[in-house]
Amino acid sequence: MATSTCDDSASDQADSKLFVAAIDVGTSFSGWAFASISDLEKAKGTNIHVKPWYSTYTSCSTGKTSTCVLIKPDGETLDSFGYEAERRYNELLSKDQHEKYFFFKNFKTSLYGKYNQPLSTELKLVDQMEKELPAIKVFSVSIRFLAEDMFTDLKRRFQDIRPGDIRWVVTVPAIWTDQAKNLMRKSALQAGLSSDSISIALEPEAASVYCRQLDVCAVNRDSGVTLSSLTIGSKYLVLDAGGGTIDLTIHEIAPSNCVKQVVVSSGNIFGGNAVNKEFEKFLKTALSDEKYEQFKQSETEDWVFLMGEFEVKKKSFHPDNAHRVNMRFPLSLKDIYESNKRNSFLRIVKKTKSIEKAFNRTDFGEDIIIKRDKISFPSDVFVKFFGPATDMTIQQIKKVIRKIHGGTISCILMVGGFSECILLQQLVKSEFPHIPVIVPVEASTAVLQGAVLYGYYPPVVSERVLKYSYGISGSTKFIPDKHPIEKRLVIDSGVQCKDIFHKHVTRGDSIKFDMQHKEWYFPQYRNQKKVHFYICASKLLNPRFTTDKDCHVIGKIILNLSGSRGMSNNPLEVTFMFGGTEITVIAEEAKTRRHVKTVVSFLE
Structure with a gap:
């Protein structure tokens, strides 16, 4: 076993690059940041450049742009990305030229799933108007745009900069499966980034790095608690509340000035976008699914405007400062609901009940007022749109804290765009009154800036907890009284039992960074030219067969054998490295010492 401490040279991590750049493709908002190695050495992370983005709908800049992709x-071919994609799509809508284009929003949640739900490079994403494109295409054009935009900015500052001078860090949620992480890596490769320059950073870990490094940006005003003030052995919870996912993990301060993960990361897909979905649910309940879809399809420009208006009000909503929440309301929606189609025989138009009455008969309460092109919600009704997202977040926090079996949490660190929601902050503080809550000044870009630091500093997370048991599908000597007859396999060396789960590591194990686990394997046939390793995962502590319930093949590695043929005279030493954000395998032939090293691909 070989481990790496947090005192190693930073320059080794940066691989002699001149800059570290981070790309964060979020569910709702995306962006990039960079810093030079020299600045990181001098300023310890205080000189990270985050691009300011400007929208035609707001007067101030933001640290991220909307995750909107418009493809020709x-x-x-990418037409535009971010705020510009929103503007361009609205322009196309006004000219009725939008139908042939592809417009994607909130597509990142499509990669959220379980380890037994295989992802494929052929996975399709559905755009706003129900048209499909491959997921890897949508992600790759997004990453390419952000990378090229950053490089253009960098080129203006440093004319001699080359692409090879940059180490790229791409962020992913901690709750993603290995397959989803690998699809993001493949998207980055397809976007033109070189394999040896890409690192994958888990979003809660990146945020933790940022807030530990820059106390001035993350401090509890009441208690004065900061992450760097915590003593060795102290535990804190990282709540990364984004637009699409809620991502939680608990870190413990380690003696080496690193942190170690205490429990398996967990979360759900009830991020800030769940508030928007609840608003859409309200509209569908009041108007009917058919009327809402009719509005969405026939009055798409007004629908985009309405959802954008709600997004603005959602972000600015302060439960203590608002008696009512007022929004612009498209008259076309009122017309669609209140008028039936003209009867071709009677030539009359039948009226339904008013849209105002329809809204007030829902479970969201009464006193919703519509006056011309305005809709007004009482504050206590508007709060209900947040209910499912905030309730699920509080439940998830309680669930994670229970996993430390009576231990204490020194503080809760809230990062991500949804963590800027005042209502969510109030609920977390009221539910956990004895735990200091830290919300960074720049909660929405904490992950982005932390990813830059993550790419520069030595491994800041010294240990992680495994979600699953991992192993290889192999064979062993067949024992009639022990093994099922259907598992019997005859090979050149004799009778074997197939589909054995050869476990390398166990679910719940705490794995140190760069931990290596080695095993010897042998070809099954004398003239075998390739060895296929099927990588398996299981929720079980001691899985027996790879075909059992809760055991799933999640990936495959193919190793070409050299000219030396045979079984017992040509063993292979296979080393799995589990400590990083991705699983790496190194295989070496004993005879030739020829070896292969690769990041395991879990995609079909």
Whole structure:
């Protein structure tokens, strides 16, 4: 076993690059940041450049742009990204030229799933108007735009900069499966980034790095608690509340000035976008699914405007400062609901009940007022749109804290765009009154800036807890009284039992960074030219067969054998490295010492 401490040289991590750049493709908002190695050495993270983005709908800049992708009718070429994609799509809508384009929003949640739900490079994403494109295409054009935009900015500052001078860090949620992480890596490769320059950072870990490094940006005003003030052995919870996911993990301060993960990361898909979905649910309940879809399809420009208006009000809503919440309301929605189609025989128009009455008969309460092109919600009704998202977040926090079996939490660190929601902050503080809550000044860009630090500093997370038991599908000597007859396999060396789960590591194990686990394997046939390793995961502590319930093949590695043929005379030493954000495998032939090292691909 070999481990790496947090005192190693930073320059080794940066691989002699001149800059570290981070790309964060979020569910709702995306952005990039960079810093030079020299600045990181001098300023310890205080000189990270985050691009300011400007929207035509707001007067101030933001640290991220909206995750909106507009792709041309050919399905290949990016038209625009971010706020500009929103503007361009609205322009196309006004000219009724939008139908042939592909417009994607909130697509990142499509990669959220369980380890037994295989992802494929052929996975399709559905755009706003129900058209499909491959997920890897949508992610790759997004990453390419952000990378090229950052490089253009960097080129203006440093004319001699080359792409090879940059180490790229791409962020992913901690609750993602290995397959989803690998699809993001493949998207980065397809975007033009080189394999040896890409690192994958888990979002809660990146945020933790940022807030530990820069106390001035993350302090509890009441208690004065900061992450760097915590003593060795102290535990804190990282709540990364984004637009699409709620990502939670508990870190413990380690003696080496690193942190170690205490429990398995967990979370759900009830991020800030769940508030928007609840608003849409309200509209569908009041108007009917059919009327809402009719409005969405026939009055798409007004629908985009309405959802954008709600997004603005959602972000600015302060439960203590608002008696009512007022929004612009499209008259076309009122017209669609209150008028039936003209009867071709009677030539009359039948009226339904008013849209105002329809809204007030829902479970969201009464006193919703519509006056011309305005809709007004009482504050206590508007709060209900947040209910499912905030309730699920509080439940998830309680669930994670219980996993430390009576231990204490020194503080809760809230990061991510949804953590800027005042209502969510109030609920977390009221539910956990004895735990200091820290919300960074720049909660929405904490992950982005932390990813830059993550790419520069030595491994800041010294240990992680495994979600699953991992192993290889292999064979062993067949024992009639022990093994099922259907598992019997005859090979050149004799009778074997197939589908054995050869476990390398166990669910719940705490794995140190760069931990290596080695095993010897042998070809099954004398003239075998390739060895196929099927990598398996299981929720079980001691899985027996890879075909059992809760055991799933999640990936495959193919190793070409050299000219030396045979079984017992040609063993392979296979080393798995589990400590990083991705699983790496190194295989070496004993005879030739020829070896292969690769990041395991879990995609079909």
